[in-house]
Amino acid sequence: xxxxxAHFFLFLIVVLALFYASPRVLRKYILLAASYFFYxxxxxxxxxxxxxxxxxDYTAGRWLEKIPPGPPKKAVLILSLCxxxxxxxxxxxxxxxxxxxxxxLDKPENAFFLNIVLPLGISFHTFQSMSYVVDVYxxxxxxxxxxxxYALFICFFPQxxxxxxxxxxxxxxxxxxxxxxxxxxxxxxxxxLTLGLTKKMAFADQFAKVATDxxxxxxxxxxxxxxxxxxxxxxxxxxxxxSGYTDMAxxxxxxxxxxxxxxxxxxxxxxxxTDFWRRWHISLSTxxxxxxxxxxxxxxxxxxxxYRNLTITMLLGGLWHGASWNFVIWGGxxxxxxxxxxxxxxxxLIREDWNWLYPLQAIVTFGLVxxxxxxxRAADLPQSLQVxxxxxxxxxxxxxxxxxxIELMLIALALAVAEEKLDWxxxxxxxxxxxxxxxxxxxxxxxxxFGVIDASIPFVYFQF
Amino acid sequence: xxxxxxPRLETTPARKPRRIALALLIACLGLFGLDALxxxxxxxxxxxxxxxxxxxxxxxxxxxxxxxxxxxxNLVVTLGNSRMGYVPKVVDLRPQQTxxxxxxxGVAGSDPRLWYYMLRDLDPTARRYRAIVIGVDDYDDExxxxxxxxxxxxxxxxxxxxxxSDAIEFAQSFHSREFQWEAFRGAxxxxxxxxxxxxxxxxxxxxxxAYVRLCHRGWxxxxxxxxxxxxxxxxxxxxxxxxxxxxxPGMTEEQKQTARDxxxxxxxxxTGRLAHFFRTWLGRIADxxxxxxxxxxxxxLPRGPIPRPDYLVKKRSSSIRELASxxxxxxANEHLFDCLERxxxxxxxxxxxxxxxxxxxxxxxxxxxxxxxPPGAK
Numbered sequence: 001x002x003x004x005x006a007h008f009f010l011f012l013i014v015v016l017a018l019f020y021a022s023p024r025v026l027r028k029y030i031l032l033a034a035s036y037f038f039y040x041x042x043x044x045x046x047x048x049x050x051x052x053x054x055x056x057d058y059t060a061g062r063w064l065e066k067i068p069p070g071p072p073k074k075a076v077l078i079l080s081l082c083x084x085x086x087x088x089x090x091x092x093x094x095x096x097x098x099x100x101x102x103x104x105l106d107k108p109e110n111a112f113f114l115n116i117v118l119p120l121g122i123s124f125h126t127f128q129s130m131s132y133v134v135d136v137y138x139x140x141x142x143x144x145x146x147x148x149x150y151a152l153f154i155c156f157f158p159q160x161x162x163x164x165x166x167x168x169x170x171x172x173x174x175x176x177x178x179x180x181x182x183x184x185x186x187x188x189x190x191x192x193l194t195l196g197l198t199k200k201m202a203f204a205d206q207f208a209k210v211a212t213d214x215x216x217x218x219x220x221x222x223x224x225x226x227x228x229x230x231x232x233x234x235x236x237x238x239x240x241x242x243s244g245y246t247d248m249a250x251x252x253x254x255x256x257x258x259x260x261x262x263x264x265x266x267x268x269x270x271x272x273x274t275d276f277w278r279r280w281h282i283s284l285s286t287x288x289x290x291x292x293x294x295x296x297x298x299x300x301x302x303x304x305x306x307y308r309n310l311t312i313t314m315l316l317g318g319l320w321h322g323a324s325w326n327f328v329i330w331g332g333x334x335x336x337x338x339x340x341x342x343x344x345x346x347x348x349l350i351r352e353d354w355n356w357l358y359p360l361q362a363i364v365t366f367g368l369v370x371x372x373x374x375x376x377r378a379a380d381l382p383q384s385l386q387v388x389x390x391x392x393x394x395x396x397x398x399x400x401x402x403x404x405x406i407e408l409m410l411i412a413l414a415l416a417v418a419e420e421k422l423d424w425x426x427x428x429x430x431x432x433x434x435x436x437x438x439x440x441x442x443x444x445x446x447x448x449x450f451g452v453i454d455a456s457i458p459f460v461y462f463q464f
Numbered sequence: 465x466x467x468x469x470x471p472r473l474e475t476t477p478a479r480k481p482r483r484i485a486l487a488l489l490i491a492c493l494g495l496f497g498l499d500a501l502x503x504x505x506x507x508x509x510x511x512x513x514x515x516x517x518x519x520x521x522x523x524x525x526x527x528x529x530x531x532x533x534x535x536x537x538n539l540v541v542t543l544g545n546s547r548m549g550y551v552p553k554v555v556d557l558r559p560q561q562t563x564x565x566x567x568x569x570g571v572a573g574s575d576p577r578l579w580y581y582m583l584r585d586l587d588p589t590a591r592r593y594r595a596i597v598i599g600v601d602d603y604d605d606e607x608x609x610x611x612x613x614x615x616x617x618x619x620x621x622x623x624x625x626x627x628x629s630d631a632i633e634f635a636q637s638f639h640s641r642e643f644q645w646e647a648f649r650g651a652x653x654x655x656x657x658x659x660x661x662x663x664x665x666x667x668x669x670x671x672x673x674a675y676v677r678l679c680h681r682g683w684x685x686x687x688x689x690x691x692x693x694x695x696x697x698x699x700x701x702x703x704x705x706x707x708x709x710x711x712x713p714g715m716t717e718e719q720k721q722t723a724r725d726x727x728x729x730x731x732x733x734x735t736g737r738l739a740h741f742f743r744t745w746l747g748r749i750a751d752x753x754x755x756x757x758x759x760x761x762x763x764x765l766p767r768g769p770i771p772r773p774d775y776l777v778k779k780r781s782s783s784i785r786e787l788a789s790x791x792x793x794x795x796a797n798e799h800l801f802d803c804l805e806r807x808x809x810x811x812x813x814x815x816x817x818x819x820x821x822x823x824x825x826x827x828x829x830x831x832x833x834x835x836x837x838p839p840g841a842k
Contacts, residue, residue, distance in 0.1 A: 186484055403667035437487040441494025448499065448655040449662050454646075 096323030121161035164283035192251030199244030205452035223397010227390035311335035503654035544599030546572035562833035576745035723813035
């Protein structure tokens with residue numbers, strides 16, 4: 001059930017109706033049942049896995065709260081983390097490790113191959129679950145008493161398959177002190193749902209067609225301009241796709257009385273890679289900061305340790321996305337760029353001054369990010385190198401994007417700049433009903449004339 | 465595009481639930497309003513790509529409406545697909561002999577579903593024409609491999625002519641659920657069906673406008689001056705017992721495939737879908753002119769370079785003969801064009817070539833004049 005299908009909207013309407021028509025005490029059970037139904041609609045065979053992980057971390061949380069600090073407490077933490085990482089590692093990395101081992105042992109590539117289907121959203125819910133256990137261990141979060149509450153935290157359907165990665169304290173605050181959504185929440189939720197749908201159907205899926213055609217046949221699409229346009233198309237696809245999904249997830253949560261954190265803040269307007277990571281997939285980058293970078297030492301042990309920690313964090317962040325050397329390189333590339341920026345910047349803080357230099361910095365950052373997407377999107381390392389070769393050493397080639405694609409990009413850029421400087425989204429929420437309705441109507445119209453309607457293109461991050 | 469409240473604007477005034485519902489309703493009305501403003505007025509129709517299905521229909525309607533102004537009272541219009549649509553000029557060359565101005569509004573690739581919607585706008589009072597001549601493949605119904613009732617391409621031909629009130633019946637006229645939904649969706653929100661055209665327009669708006677203007681200057685003459693290919697099928701031989709053909713030299717694989725699809729095939733299962741389709745749409749045309757002075761004349765077009773033997777043709781009904789029982793519906797002589805069913809008069813398995821058209825056009829003009837009688841007669 002993709003978010004951009006009629007089936008899903010029917011499901012959402014039924015869930016909302018049941019949720020609000022039921023006595024308050026039953027509502028979380030309805031959400032839980034709906035969430036398992038949603039997950040089961042993808043592949044019901046993974047529900048036991050989800051339940052197992054839920055049970056392990058729920059029990060670990062309860063133990064951690066009871067056990068006094070010391071080695072036993074640490075052992076419980078390690079046990080829980082091992083279980084989470086074990087499942088994640090098996091499902092996500094077994095074949096990757098197997099093929100590399102086969103290469104080292106000079107055996108056929110599929111010598112250790114297992115036909116493993118990746119459970120949907122496993123990277124997201126294991127990270128969410130691990131952060132809960134770590135928070136309980138650190139004493140920053142009370143262990144949850146009711147397993148139903150914990151199960152709902154893990155499988156809440158708006159963010160189950162692709163985030164945002166929600167922190168336990170925020171989720172349980174909303175759950176335990178649940179308040180009906182205010183009118184403002186409902187207005188915001190509807191606007192976000194519509195905006196997300198527009199981003200996905202009218203923008204992401206249109207660029208996806210170009211990017212898919214390009215990466216399906218890189219050899220047949222030689223040329224510098226061709227390669228750059230194919231990669232930029234993917235850059236647009238992944239941004240609109242993922243941020244569109246996130247907007248819809250946040251919007252749905254608002255309609256149910258939950259408040260998710262922002263996951264994107266106009267990342268392609270970033271003036272540096274550091275700034276980019278403050279704007280891109282914020283729930284993951286803050287998770288990596290809090291549970292990996294800072295525990296590794298962060299920037300507390302001198303420059304070289306800071307660079308090392310940045311690189312390790314980004315390498316693992318890359319690996320989180322997928323089991324291939326391409327993701328490792330993508331993470332390493334960003335880690336290296338972050339370190340390089342640190343070297344050049346020294347101890348000066350990043351400032352977001354919109355001066356005459358800003359557009360130039362933003363264009364350079366955009367270019368660097370696009371180069372990174374090559375590794376993210378290409379099928380394998382040889383293809384990545386081929387694309388990069390075309391981008392920098394290829395013949396002139398031709399533009400894969402039609403003029404109307406470029407017009408869509410310019411509209412998106414204008415809206416992003418306007419949002420950055422004028423907060424148009426908030427102004428629409430504040431405006432009289434007619435202006436609010438006009439904004440919705442324009443988005444609907446945008447879906448009508450640009451939306452990819454018949455081909456259900458899956459969200460990019462669903463594969464993670 | 466933000467998702468979080470900004471610090472300086474976080475005190476959003478509460479919008480009451482009823483007002484949210486009202487805003488949603490206004491948003492939906494706004495969507496339909498925008499769609500109507502752009503796609504249900506002349507605004508977008510006037511800049512449709514002339515070479516697209518919808519653009520071609522618009523150009524033909526524009527040309528024929530213009531012609532109505534100067535054509536006098538004895539005006540006849542012909543309708544049909546490419547077998548009829550490619551011969552406008554020669555048909556119209558004999559007004560002195562016949563006393564009738566015969567225009568053609570035939571559209572390549574079209575079917576009776578489009579003809580109904582075209583006629584509705586071409587002749588809103590249902591009294592403008594002395595006769596509507598409809599060229600058909602046969603007076604009997606023979607289901608072929610291709611079912612016109614499930615041709616979703618019809619949506620793109622009809623799109624500019626559809627009204628909101630047509631949405632349900634237009635959608636229901638398709639056979640499969642999938643196409644019914646697609647047709648309904650397109651009829652209600654035309655922007656969905658016109659997506660490709662809009663995107664192409666946005667890519668080169670000035671070029672499009674210039675091309676549309678060019679077409680408006682010269683298209684009627686281009687189409688009326690069009691000279692059909694002189695290529696012929698002379699040398700075509702068909703062994704009907706083996707369903708094998710010897711093709712004349714130079715035929716492309718595509719042309720051979722057309723011959724196989726159109727002529728050289730086993731009978732298809734007769735489902736009655738074609739009969740139902742004809743009864744529906746030709747019936748609606750006949751209904752529209754029930755009380756009118758306008759005659760509906762059906763003409764059986766030359767069937768092909770070599771007609772299929774009777775034992776390969778399965779027919780269970782004859783919807784057009786049924787229609788002929790109505791007072792203003794007339795069938796032209798069924799065998800009038802049998803003499804044209806020769807390989808040397810066809811450019812492929814379906815279409816007449818230049819020589820074929822030169823013979824066909826005066827024949828049809830004379831037949832129409834014969835059926836209608838002298839222009840002054842009642």
